[in-house]
Amino acid sequence: LSGAITLDPGFKNSGACTSEITFLDGEEGILRYRGYSIEELADKADFLEVCYLLIFGELPTKVQLGEFETHIRKYTLVNEEMKNIIDGFPKTAHPMGVLSALTSALIAFNPSAVNPENKDELYEAVCKLMGKFLVIASWTYRKSMGYPLNYYDNTLGYVENFMQLMFKLPTEPYKANPIIVEALDKLFILHADHEQNCSTSTVRMVGSSHAGLFASVSAGISALWGPLHGGANQAVLEMLEEIHANGGDADKYMAKAKDKNDPFRLMGFGHRVYKNFDPRAKIIKKAADEVLKTLGVEDPILGIAKKLEEAALVDDYFVSRKLYPNVDFYSGIIYRALGIPTDMFTVMFAIGRLPGWIAQWKEMREKKEPIGRPRQIYTGYGLRDFVSSDKR
Numbered sequence: 378l379s380g381a382i383t384l385d386p387g388f389k390n391s392g393a394c395t396s397e398i399t400f401l402d403g404e405e406g407i408l409r410y411r412g413y414s415i416e417e418l419a420d421k422a423d424f425l426e427v428c429y430l431l432i433f434g435e436l437p438t439k440v441q442l443g444e445f446e447t448h449i450r451k452y453t454l455v456n457e458e459m460k461n462i463i464d465g466f467p468k469t470a471h472p473m474g475v476l477s478a479l480t481s482a483l484i485a486f487n488p489s490a491v492n493p494e495n496k497d498e499l500y501e502a503v504c505k506l507m508g509k510f511l512v513i514a515s516w517t518y519r520k521s522m523g524y525p526l527n528y529y530d531n532t533l534g535y536v537e538n539f540m541q542l543m544f545k546l547p548t549e550p551y552k553a554n555p556i557i558v559e560a561l562d563k564l565f566i567l568h569a570d571h572e573q574n575c576s577t578s579t580v581r582m583v584g585s586s587h588a589g590l591f592a593s594v595s596a597g598i599s600a601l602w603g604p605l606h607g608g609a610n611q612a613v614l615e616m617l618e619e620i621h622a623n624g625g626d627a628d629k630y631m632a633k634a635k636d637k638n639d640p641f642r643l644m645g646f647g648h649r650v651y652k653n654f655d656p657r658a659k660i661i662k663k664a665a666d667e668v669l670k671t672l673g674v675e676d677p678i679l680g681i682a683k684k685l686e687e688a689a690l691v692d693d694y695f696v697s698r699k700l701y702p703n704v705d706f707y708s709g710i711i712y713r714a715l716g717i718p719t720d721m722f723t724v725m726f727a728i729g730r731l732p733g734w735i736a737q738w739k740e741m742r743e744k745k746e747p748i749g750r751p752r753q754i755y756t757g758y759g760l761r762d763f764v765s766s767d768k769r
């Protein structure tokens with residue numbers, strides 16, 4: 378660890394937490410998972426390795442990784458009665474709302490309360506969630522398309538499985554494009570954890586009451602759905618498509634974003650912590666170029682995104698407020714090129730973020746953190762006497 382640190386006594390009641398999982402430096406644009414740089418992990422690791430690293434603290438040996446994948450495969454069957462639950466949703470239901478509900482519903486079929494002191498129980502719950510989450514995430518899409526629901530194929534890798542779960546039709550053979558699998562694997566790594574962001578803080582807060590892992594992650598999914606957080610990747614694409622539909626005038630939308638009387642914000646720009654470039658955005662931008670070139674996709678949306686980025690990087694309003702492209706700015710362009718529908722973009726974010734949520738929940742419970750209880754500064758009325766309704 379980077380040297381012993383002494384915490385200010387007030388720290389404990391500040392609502393902040395200590396964590397050994399992810400380090401980020403917003404000024405320097407640094408992001409590390411368990412000490413490894415995001416650049417190295419995105420370039421040299423695969424997503425399941427990074428899941429193991431985040432959750433258990435070390436990069437796995439080949440044997441450990443093999444055992445982890447074997448244990449996940451033990452639990453990839455989702456109880457058939459879960460289909461009765463998803464059948465209750467209209468096809469128009471947003472996939473994030475369905476995913477949050479199905480994740481919570483998993484508790485009914487996997488009632489084991491998770492006592493983190495019981496290492497086997499905890500390991501089983503982690504592997505169950507890792508295995509079933511991919512399946513129920515794909516069901517949200519299949520349901521919206523009116524397609525039959527697919528099952529995990531234990532002969533395929535984790536990320537390749539997601540593609541077959543999403544796109545395999547019973548009427549024809551399916552083989553995932555390895556370029557797409559590789560691009561998705563990298564995208565999931567880039568989304569895997571991000572310290573105490575809104576949805577992760579939600580998972581820790583809910584878990585601090587000793588609510589179970591599945592219930593805590595279900596709450597995190599709802600927090601991620603918001604357009605200021607993970608929902609931004611869908612909002613970015615909708616914004617770019619609107620600009621494209623209105624003639625591609627990026628400057629007009631830049632002006633709207635700067636107009637304080639206009640609620641419009643440039644989606645995919647700005648960050649609570651990064652006041653420099655989001656290191657993930659740099660990697661995703663490069664991947665977007667590579668994927669579109671390799672797949673031979675000419676996407677005018679990418680051209681508009683680059684115009685917006687170039688304009689914002691020299692515009693005083695954005696530069697003075699340190700508003701740079703974030704992880705969501707380019708990810709939607711790749712998802713679109715990979716054939717992922719727009720309303721599934723935030724579900725993709727949730728699949729990537731799942732190991733981070735699990736790791737942070739596990740750390741919080743293993744450290745026996747107290748129940749979350751943020752304090753407030755009261756700004757309401759002082760004491761006043763009751764007034765009967767006929768005198769109000």
Ligand code: SDX
Pocket residue numbers: 570571573574575604605606607609634635641642643644645646647648649650698700703704705
């Ligand atoms: C994620 O926390 C995480 O780590 C999150 C995340 C993760 O991996 O978990 O990184 C993922 O959520 C990335 C962010 C995705 N959201 C968006 O792209 C939505 C658009 N961005 C903004 O809404 C905003 O930038 C936030 C919410 C991301 C950050 O908000 P802040 O830091 O609270 O910024 P602010 O609201 O205090 O704004 C500061 C100024 C304001 O102007 P002034 O009052 O100073 O005049 O910057 C302006 C804001 O109006 N501003 C923007 C803007 N973002 C901030 N103006 C136009 N467009 C924008 N996008």
